[in-house]
Amino acid sequence: MAAEALRPKCTLGGRTLLALEIRKHSSPNDLWMTIHGKVYDVTNFATEHPGGVEVLLDCGGVDASEAFDDVAHSDLAHEMLEPYFIGYAELSKESRPVVTGDPEKAGTRKVLKRQEMMKELRRQRTAVLVLTGVAFLCVLVVMVLQKIQWLSLVRAGT
Numbered sequence: 001m002a003a004e005a006l007r008p009k010c011t012l013g014g015r016t017l018l019a020l021e022i023r024k025h026s027s028p029n030d031l032w033m034t035i036h037g038k039v040y041d042v043t044n045f046a047t048e049h050p051g052g053v054e055v056l057l058d059c060g061g062v063d064a065s066e067a068f069d070d071v072a073h074s075d076l077a078h079e080m081l082e083p084y085f086i087g088y089a090e091l092s093k094e095s096r097p098v099v100t101g102d103p104e105k106a107g108t109r110k111v112l113k114r115q116e117m118m119k120e121l122r123r124q125r126t127a128v129l130v131l132t133g134v135a136f137l138c139v140l141v142v143m144v145l146q147k148i149q150w151l152s153l154v155r156a157g158t
């Protein structure tokens with residue numbers, strides 16, 4: 001009875017599933033994750049995820065709440081979750097990421113990896129912004145030069 005009460009479970013269309021079941025859905029073709037106690041089947045969303053498919057695969061079958069919050073997702077991202085909702089999961093040890101070796105170190109490694117990815121994303125965004133700015137300035141300079149040339153031609157003609 002006590003063991004039954006401790007069992008992590010998730011409801012899906014009236015059915016009750018163990019967290020062990022949630023964990024089985026961790027492949028690109030079958031991807032579930034738990035975010036704040038709710039289970040989402042994001043199989044059809046993974047390849048469309050603006051943050052890339054890799055980060056979602058890292059969270060396949062486990063509790064992705066921390067990873068999701070770390071990114072400070074927009075309200076839109078929270079709304080986008082809803083169509084993928086399939087049920088509720090009991091937050092238990094078994095639904096959290098499976099870590100091998102020293103859990104503390106493994107957790108730190110994951111956080112560091114994520115922070116590194118975020119830095120890289122920001123670097124890429126800054127580079128794109130700078131390049132766009134430079135391209136815009138170049139176009140502006142060319143337009144000004146053409147205008148000057150045109151004005152001097154007009155003056156020379158009169």
Ligand code: HEM
Pocket residue numbers: 040042049050051052055056059064067068071072073074075076077078080081114117118121
């Ligand atoms: C399955 C649920 C998820 C949905 C619906 C979702 C949705 C989104 C959306 C809409 C964006 C664009 C930026 C925004 O509007 O916030 C985004 C960006 C991102 N997401 Fe997610 N996301 C999900 C899960 C995750 C998870 C579990 C991670 C784990 C680390 C993650 C990492 C990222 C990253 C790194 C970005 C890029 C941030 C940037 O460009 O600054 N997402 N996501």
